[in-house]
Amino acid sequence: MSNNDPASQVSNSQSNANLITDVPSITSTNKNSVSHNLLQSDRSQPSIYSNYQASLTERIGFLLESDIFADVTFNVGEGSSSRRFRAHKLILAISSPVFSAMFYGTIKCEDCISITDCKPDAFRILLQFAYKNELAVGEVQLALDVLYAARKYSMRLLEDECFVYLCGNVSFDSVFAVKEAAEKYQLPALESICKEYIEDHSHDVLKFHYPYLNRDTLLQFIQNDRLNIKELDLFQIIVDWADQECERLQLESSDESKRQLLEPLLPHIRFPTMTAADFADHVVPTEILSTCEIAQILTYISTTDKAQVPIGKVTFPTNKRIVKYSTATVVAGTAGPTPDSTTGIQASSSSSQAAFNFDRRSRGFHRSKKRSRNR
Known part of the structure; x- marks a missing residue:
């Protein structure tokens, strides 16, 4: 065995006094192989070799966890929340054409790369997916952050x-963020699911989000014909929104100020579909509507034969919204519509999940090697 052999050098590393004659001879009676002795001679060997039964995927995953043989460093995030990740150019290059161009293209990047537009947790998951082909996200916002990183580095499978x-996993507290991402990344199927979820759970979605809506x-x-919310509840929510807007704009919270803020919204509230009691007890006292408007609406509500009311006599919409389910309190991440006592319609499952299942069947979008890109 030559002294230039790397395996021989490993064997001789224990002592400068070791001679070539110290290497055990290979005979049929020798219990241990030469290769075994060579490995045992260097106690600094990485534990990646300790489990000889580990699969290739497990060994590659170990590279990420241990940092051994890493040849690139990423500093991800900004300020005190930033994190440092060590990785391997080759693994990333075969997972992403962007990383391939960065590391092996004509313009090569440095071995230390700063990334400020990705969240550290999202980048960690991106690395795990590149090494282990696993996606472990426990919340919608994290999935949105990972989606951004996947788009940036053209990791289509991710x-x-x-x-x-x-x-x-669309829920009432995340539906607007998901819808915004669906529009941004041109994912019409996901956008459709969000739209239907908003329609089916309008009360809970509005109650949660109205303070943040412009x-x-x-x-x-409120222009949507398919809102699952009582018209009185919708009116009370926009009045609450006007109160908050007055505070935000530092306006006096007067009836006049609120009316001015609500001017574009009021024509779309279907006051004529309310009961006389609800309108008189809850709408009139707000003094948002004028005396003329109040008289007009009460006259319409009290008229038995609505078909006899001349067109244009009432300036507010008189048709009811198309409501599939009664308003029900929804826990984040779930959807539990109940039968509507007035329509008798029973919902068997969450509309978002139903739409999702339909989309998977109709578009062939499933977890397989061949995936449809028409999303």
């Missing part, structure tokens, strides 16, 4: 997994 997760978004919301 994008698909994020898409699947988001389709099945008037244009609120207007778009």
